[in-house]
Each structure stands twice: as C-alpha cells, then as structure tokens.
Amino acid sequence: MTTYFLDRGGRMTLPGNKFHLRVDGAGGRVAIDVTHRDHQGLSSGRRDRATVSRITQRTIIAAVPGDGAPVFRDGARVALFIESDDEHGSEPLTVEVVQQDVGATFRAELARLTPVGNRIELSVRAPDQLSPRALAAFRTAHELLGARTRPHAVADEIDIAIDTTASMAARLTDGSIPALADLIAGVSRAAGCDLRDVRLLGPLADSIAAEPLGTLADRVAAVVGETGVGIGRSTGVAESGNGDDVVLVVTDAPPVERLDTGPGVRHLVLSEEPIAADAPAQTGIVPAHLTATAVTAPTVPDQDAATLRHLVRGLLAALAARA
Structure with a gap:
C-alpha cells in the first residue's frame, strides 16, 4: 500500500x-x-x-x-x-x-x-493568519458553539455588502466597518463558513476579496476611505438565491419599502437604538461596541470580553443556515 x-x-x-x-x-x-x-x-x-x-x-x-x-x-x-x-x-x-x-x-x-x-x-485548508481582533472573535465563537447542546447549522459561503450611501457617513469614518469585517472574519472561520468577498453598495460599486483574512480590516478601511459616500442605493446587489449562502448587508437602516429579497439576506444594522424583536433577518449592532473591540494583547479585558461575546453571539445567529 x-x-x-x-x-x-x-x-x-x-x-x-x-x-x-x-x-x-x-x-x-x-x-x-x-x-x-x-x-x-x-x-x-x-x-x-x-x-x-x-x-x-x-x-x-x-x-x-x-x-x-x-x-x-x-x-x-x-x-x-x-x-x-x-x-x-x-x-x-x-x-x-x-x-x-x-x-x-x-x-x-x-x-x-x-x-x-x-x-x-x-x-486541506491553508492555515489562517487572523488579526488579533479576528482571533479573539474566533476563540469566542468556538466557546459559544462548543457550549451548545444542539448542532448549529451555518451558511456555506458568506458575502459582506456595505451600504455606502449618505446616511452611513459617520459609520464609514469611525472605524465601525473595518472592525465589523474583522469580527465576521473570525466568526465565519470558527463556524466553518467560507467568507468570499466584501461588496460596496452605492454609486461606486467595488469588491474586496476576503482573503487573506488577516489584512481584511485594513483593506476594507482603505477602500471605504477612498470611495466616500453617495446618494441612492443600487438595486439587486444583495440578492442571495441559495438558502445555504448568506449575504450580510451592513447598513444603518434596511429599506422601508422592501427588505432586499433572497433567502440568505441578513441585515446588520449599525444603530444606537434597539432593533424590534420581531424584525425579520435583522441584527442590531451598537457602533461603539465595535470600536471597543480593538485587541492588542493575547487576553481580552473582562468588560471588553463581555461586549465581544455579545457581538459574536449576534453574528452567529446571522450566519445560521435557513431552516
């Protein structure tokens, strides 16, 4: 043999x-x-x-x-x-x-x-070189998933779609978006999902490859800084026709007239206000919580660890495969 x-x-x-x-x-x-x-x-x-x-x-x-x-x-x-x-x-x-x-x-x-x-x-997957923040999210996600009594079915592949229209101006400059991309990189890898790319929604559509994950946050920050904001929102950019795939739409408010159609579309809503409990396919995220997750040491302070666990728990829910 x-x-x-x-x-x-x-x-x-x-x-x-x-x-x-x-x-x-x-x-x-x-x-x-x-x-x-x-x-x-x-x-x-x-x-x-x-x-x-x-x-x-x-x-x-x-x-x-x-x-x-x-x-x-x-x-x-x-x-x-x-x-x-x-x-x-x-x-x-x-x-x-x-x-x-x-x-x-x-x-x-x-x-x-x-x-x-x-x-x-x-x-065999090549080893990931995650940033400190993504690695902290990766470990936290494993702790949460390991404590579950039932299997957690997640999406096979993920895209991130970032709203770059005018109402998002504050979020595009305060570091929230790169921080969120970093967290999604760590959580998706822990959950066994393949993160494909990051798309910008707006007048100047652009796409950023997810790999290598270790530099994703820096590359997102650079592209978002160069793109700026615009008026209006492109249509059909957040469609997901496969229930096993997920598009995470990062915005400050989902469209009132329609939620971007597709079985895998989930909205990550950056807002200081709580999201209604019955809001479909929406996860509320406080921007200040994202910018508080900067990690420069192997261990995370207790207060920041609690914030990180809250964010990771919400992202895991958003990545769940459609039943």
Missing part, C-alpha cells in the same frame, strides 16, 4: 469512493465528525474512526473533543489518516494529513472531500 503525506494548503485526487478515516490526537481524546454540505452528519458518537462512501457533494472531515469537553484544550494536536477502498480494483492508498493545532476549538476542520469527475479531491 502506498502512503502519501499532505500538508496544510495541499490537495490531491484519490481513486474510489469509499474511505476509512482515523484521527489520532495528542493532548486529549479526539473524535471524528464528518458532515456533508447539506449539513447532514455522516458519523455518530464520539469515535476516532469512521467510514464514508458514495460521496456526491462536498464533505468536511473535522475533529471534535472525544471526552465531552466543549472545546479542545490549548496545545491539542490532531493528525488525520485516510485509506482509500476502491471496489474497482485500484491499488489502495493511505494519506496522512499533517498534524494540526486544534487548541481552543470546538470543531476543527481537518480536510475536505469533493467529487471531481470520477475521482475524489482531498484538500
């Missing part, structure tokens, strides 16, 4: 459509968690082995604490081993995915299996 080693950021194709999976942990017990793109789990219990077959959609292989803990302890590391089992007679092979640091996470993605023609592509 041939053995291959796959590092972070690597990818390869595998023969067959049946795979035996095993995880090996250092620093605590570890179990395997396998989920399809449609959020249907394929493995049950807290076991370190699983078999998956008939892969017809993107499948995520992840590690979760095997001892019932909400998150992995700091310093925990996990390696993944994948053995192909081809019923058509190809030589079986084993892939060892490089050991990954999973400390302080409730669920750590190890690899993805994606059908490509008659083969399966195995890919």
Whole structure:
C-alpha cells in the first residue's frame, strides 16, 4: 500500500469512493465528525474512526473533543489518516494529513472531500493568519458553539455588502466597518463558513476579496476611505438565491419599502437604538461596541470580553443556515 503525506494548503485526487478515516490526537481524546454540505452528519458518537462512501457533494472531515469537553484544550494536536477502498480494483492508498493545532476549538476542520469527475479531491485548508481582533472573535465563537447542546447549522459561503450611501457617513469614518469585517472574519472561520468577498453598495460599486483574512480590516478601511459616500442605493446587489449562502448587508437602516429579497439576506444594522424583536433577518449592532473591540494583547479585558461575546453571539445567529 502506498502512503502519501499532505500538508496544510495541499490537495490531491484519490481513486474510489469509499474511505476509512482515523484521527489520532495528542493532548486529549479526539473524535471524528464528518458532515456533508447539506449539513447532514455522516458519523455518530464520539469515535476516532469512521467510514464514508458514495460521496456526491462536498464533505468536511473535522475533529471534535472525544471526552465531552466543549472545546479542545490549548496545545491539542490532531493528525488525520485516510485509506482509500476502491471496489474497482485500484491499488489502495493511505494519506496522512499533517498534524494540526486544534487548541481552543470546538470543531476543527481537518480536510475536505469533493467529487471531481470520477475521482475524489482531498484538500486541506491553508492555515489562517487572523488579526488579533479576528482571533479573539474566533476563540469566542468556538466557546459559544462548543457550549451548545444542539448542532448549529451555518451558511456555506458568506458575502459582506456595505451600504455606502449618505446616511452611513459617520459609520464609514469611525472605524465601525473595518472592525465589523474583522469580527465576521473570525466568526465565519470558527463556524466553518467560507467568507468570499466584501461588496460596496452605492454609486461606486467595488469588491474586496476576503482573503487573506488577516489584512481584511485594513483593506476594507482603505477602500471605504477612498470611495466616500453617495446618494441612492443600487438595486439587486444583495440578492442571495441559495438558502445555504448568506449575504450580510451592513447598513444603518434596511429599506422601508422592501427588505432586499433572497433567502440568505441578513441585515446588520449599525444603530444606537434597539432593533424590534420581531424584525425579520435583522441584527442590531451598537457602533461603539465595535470600536471597543480593538485587541492588542493575547487576553481580552473582562468588560471588553463581555461586549465581544455579545457581538459574536449576534453574528452567529446571522450566519445560521435557513431552516
């Protein structure tokens, strides 16, 4: 049997459509968690082995604490081993995915299996270089998700759409927007979502690639500063036709005459005033809370940590997949 080693950021194709999976942990017990793109789990219990077959959609292989803990302890590391089992007679092979640091996470993605023609592509996400604020949001999101008693199904892919019309002038200059982009970067990564890009809504439409996440806030700040504000709002820019994808529309007030249509459109409303409890697909965010989340040290002061938890909890709710 041939053995291959796959590092972070690597990818390869595998023969067959049946795979035996095993995880090996250092620093605590570890179990395997396998989920399809449609959020249907394929493995049950807290076991370190699983078999998956008939892969017809993107499948995520992840590690979760095997001892019932909400998150992995700091310093925990996990390696993944994948053995192909081809019923058509190809030589079986084993892939060892490089050991990954999973400390302080409730669920750590190890690899993805994606059908490509008659083969399966195995890919491993490259390590993220998050900013201090995004990293704090990432860790907080893992704590909140790990404490849940039921699975939290989230969107597969996310876009951020920023209202740059005149009423948003104060928000576009006080640092709220880059701070929010930073928090969304950390929360989306913790929740297992793919953040694609940031779009500006207004007379001068522009788009900013989300990657690399570590510099997203700085790049958003630069583009927003150059663009300025205008009158009117472009139409159809916040449409989402897929219930598994989400567009986060950042604004100070959703349109009165209509809420941007699409099953995945959610409004993040920057306002000092509370949002009505029955407001559909809206999450209220106090701008001052965003600018108070600047993080320059590994630990966050208690008061700021409480504010951060409140913001992260709201963002996780906004990222929830449509039922």
